Amino acid sequence: MATVNPPRGMRDFLPADKARRERILSVIRQRYRAHGFDEIEAPVVEEYDRLHAGMGGDNEKLSFKILRRGLDAEAVRGAADDTAALSDLGLRYDLTVPLARFYASNRAQLPPVFRAIHIGPVWRAERPQKGRYRQFVQCDIDIIGDATVRAEAELITASLDAIDALGLEGGSVRINDRRILDWMLESFGFTEDERPGVLITIDKLDKIGVDGVAQELAERGAATGAIDAFRAFLTRPQTTQVLAYGREHVLRALPEGAPEELIDHVVSIGDAVAAARSAAASGTDAASDSDTTVPLVFDPFLVRGMGYYTGTIFELAHPSVNYSLGGGGRYDGMIGRFLGQQVPAVGFSIGFERIVDLVAANDDARESAIVIVHDADVPVAELLVHKAHLMRTGARVRLEKRTKNLKGLLERAQGDGFTGFVAVHAGDAPGLAEVKPLQAARS
Template sequence: MANKISAVRGMRDFLPFQKRKRERVLQIIREVYQKHAFTEIETPVVEDYDILHSGLGGDNEKLSFSILKRGISDKPYTTEKLKAAELCDLGLRFDLTVPLARYYASNQAALPQVFRAVQIGPVWRAERPQQGRYRQFVQADIDIIGEFSMLAELELITATAAALNRLGLRDCVIRINDRRVLLSLLKHCGFNADDFNRVLITIDKLDKIGFAGVIEELVANEFAASAVAKLEPFLSGVAALPAGIPLTVAAIAEVMPEEVQNDALAELAELGDSLVSILPNGVTAEFDPTLVRGMGYYTGTIFEISHPGSGSSVGGGGRYDGMIGRFLGEQVPAVGFSIGFERIIDLVELPEDSAQEQKIALIADKDCAAPQQLVKLKSELLALGKQPHIVWRKKNMKPVFAYLAAEGFTEFANVNSALAAAELNIKTFETV
């Protein structure tokens, strides 16, 4: 018995109807972003190893696929332990944000002072394959570089919400927080500054392991007992809330300790007030004081979009003002928002394109129709606005018709005795 041949674990083949849907969804996303004045760019799928492992990618750096230096496989390294950095000089990109930062640093002179970018493409991570987690997947990012003000957040959030709304994803909730708020909260509780990132990683698991699980992990990691005790009632109160917290001054003040009332919270309330009048119907914004976002490069506002049809966020991003400065030696403000393309693709139900309604299958017997005659007929039908597809007749046509129907064909014609468009007796699959 032959071995089963399949794609690499964590990577997928897409059948024609799946590929068609994916491209249509990406086309809609692109159209919306272009209308919002974002310009599409492209970066290589490969970046220098040192850039991918410069501390900008957080835990994703551990999941990157590295590429051996040319010719290194011919050398006898089996008896000597070497670090990956000594063996590799390149790697596959694990997100689109780090490549964008490098891209901006490389091309700054040719770009406008405030640069609005769209970047859509595959990324690779050495994940443990499971439902919803792949080793190759598509990201759809928009970023604004060079804008210090809240205008950047407002443009990104409204453009992303518009794209999801155009795709028919209603009832989206934008959860918003600020890294400065989180750090102020941890400082207020008494955590050591060196432990902030580790504490945030645990808090980020609140929706997965629950309030009790978070406290248990904080205790197990031996953080200061007094700090954990001070954080516990805050997390307990937030976890017990029956609904989201409105992004208003009063609602924020009610849930946050007085000692954490700072400028960042005031800016969040201002952001919430601005979003009320500009978000599409069915999209709301909420304050989530436990929202962390896993990437350590965020410096300010962070946000995620949830949808009732998905168990995970369908979009997320934030401000990362310090990243590009690592390459240029000067601070450059930047904010980004990424749509979780692989998470929304199964939620989207696209209407049939009008073009698909014009698809017609030409059923021919090999003994009765010459190839040149069929191509001539195909050309006539193309000129009439049809999308013809030549199919050789088989003994059992049911699987053929099933495949054509899945591909969006609604009509067919037997062409053995009618080799002119005007002579075709066109039928629908319903009559089969």
């Protein structure tokens, strides 16, 4: 018999896997709602021109296009080399562009400062490989309408709270500002035209090292003096130290003469997050001025790949892995593309698929789920009475007719997420049979 698989880069989820994913999502939703965010839903398709308006960076090249309805063979032949001409819609490749459109469409019905939760699948025509899928779930929170550091601090605090609640304590956030990066590159001598390409190279620093970055910048045709200045800065002892938050750390990590307003911006975010985390940990209303560990790291070389970022950028890290678990930044210019007037906006996206792989299976977090293993001669009415009785306790209940291979039946039930079972015979009174744990029964 031939194997029938889902399309490449997409996956089926068996009941136990689906239940685990939903449990994780429920924790994330609950923590985000506790921080004052409200969940929205938007269509999975958007107009093609909106998805390809230069706001999605390289992701625009990976979008799935939807052909216009009513195309005839002549129209298809005439535009065979231009699929864009045949398309009027596309599947969303992220949640940020749809959110910007959503806000522009519904602004009159939303509060002046809107805190949004947006969770759902997105699609990219990636080359499928381990950990990279063509359909995956994104978990975003965004604050629209607040230009102050309060927005960044709220996003970071809520995201760290969410991963803490999932048992991933010890997470940290690397933070930088695109305006700081731009100032640094200017101070080194890179021209404005060179900077987009230079940023692409800097983003590879942790992979190819200082020499690799210098070589690639030379290959891009950057000025020798600018490359030398950048290399000298990269090899300073203080540049290579692990940095934390705080004015002294930020100043030490930057060339002399950095704009004070940008330093104040980054430091004030760290101060606000420190206050919130300290108060949450101690149950007090104010942060302690000492011995508070702040999960922020100022990283002057953090780039983030999306071209729409205009200010603060950040990435979520965890000591158990060497890759980011999410990130985001400020994108003040995007919503103005739809409204014709500027609206400040900043967002944070948790990498849900990566989180799922890290969160340990927690049997204590599972709902009570009981299998009624019954003899073949138990009347249907009796079975449904037993089922109703158990359901009144808040349990999820499944009926299974006893088989010769009872162990196999129980193993399958446990694999489906059930935690206990009850043996029922004809005439048994509901509620008297003992609920036995499936693990103990199998062993």
